[in-house]
Amino acid sequence: MASTATGSTKERLSRESLAAGALDLADREGIDAVTIRRLATEHSVTPMALYWHFKDKDAVLDGIAERVYASVVLPVPSDGPWDDQLREVLLAVLAAIRPHPLAADLLAPRIMKSEAGLVLAERVIGMLRRAGFSASEASQTASFLLCSIVTLVTSEPGKQNPLTGEAQEDVDRSKRAKLASLPPKLFPNLLESAPYFVTCDNEDEYFARGMDFLVEGTRGVRPA
Amino acid sequence: MASTATGSTKERLSRESLAAGALDLADREGIDAVTIRRLATEHSVTPMALYWHFKDKDAVLDGIAERVYASVVLPVPSDGPWDDQLREVLLAVLAAIRPHPLAADLLAPRIMKSEAGLVLAERVIGMLRRAGFSASEASQTASFLLCSIVTLVTSEPGKQNPLTGEAQEDVDRSKRAKLASLPPKLFPNLLESAPYFVTCDNEDEYFARGMDFLVEGTRGVRPA
């Protein structure tokens, strides 16, 4: 019987396995569940054991972010137009982050602390520079673009909590009820849009529109 | 001697004064400093006293968000073009959030839980609907737009921590050093843009470009 994905069976501890377990835990129960002590018991080890592999708790969160950024599969640079290339790169980042909505909040502040994040930033900045952005403009736009992918994932309706099935339906119902009880004179548009705030009717369309927004926005601020 | 802004002198506790103190604390030392016990001592009261005014800690954080959203001064609806109106509203939101970079992370997930946040959402959705967006499109775009204002504020270079003066300079220096030590063959663009990642050279320009991006992006995804 080999080790499980969570690494629960006896096997040497390692930065890698601990970070993997941490990401897994965050995916299942949310970031707040990622705790030194919880992680330790999941690996059948004493809390203090983790301090051999990580400086402190923040370092294990860094480890989570690193793993996600490292999972981005960047497309090979093509010679197509810059905005098509940008879209492809952003899509690759989205594909990597989308499976981790509950861990996504960790990502944005940690791009520049992560090796793989730096590679991403380099790539995006490079594309923007070739499109005519100055060094200052490119860095600002690149970091906004990467943060926006995270926003897209975290603010997808109905993906904010670790619940599933029964419990999720209950939450959805009560959200709907709350919105439906708003005064119709003051909130006509919100009432009409209410269902789309609690559940995403078409995820692919949602993300496609998000991508369009980001590419169009970038084109819009591109220096003449 | 009347009460101070933090409400440290003896005066009855209230939801309002507690939320104000919490926001102030978050602004000074960051969200993690906002703790039931810390807040209690700042108001010369026992930790359990807070539970009379708030259900739990999350409700305190809701209170912070509510205060920020309530501070938005919406422009009176004009009859100008939809994109100019959108820009004005987004600018108003930005103006309210900008003074609270360290508290901004609380805001995005709490728009729909806050009275003032609902008003904002209603307003933006209304504008988008008049511009031709469907109910589904409008809700998605509106929530992305509001989240993006937060992103703009939180990811402004150099505004991520509670430090000031001396200590801030030290952090900046070490960040610069770290970036400067990257292999130039692999990170040519990042090296060139490095300074702009640690300090914002021109805040107003930064936010102006952000606003342009959001308006242009919205225009770009507007249904034909």
Added chain:
DNA sequence: ACCTGAACACCGTTCAAGT
């Protein structure tokens, strides 16, 4: 090199009790 034991300061929260 890698992990444990004991200890510390801090946290959110409940519940019964005071005024």
Added chain:
DNA sequence: ACCTGAACACCGTTCAAGT
């Protein structure tokens, strides 16, 4: 209505000690 005292379960972290 509004606040306190005592208690509980949980947290991150240090430091000396084991193997």
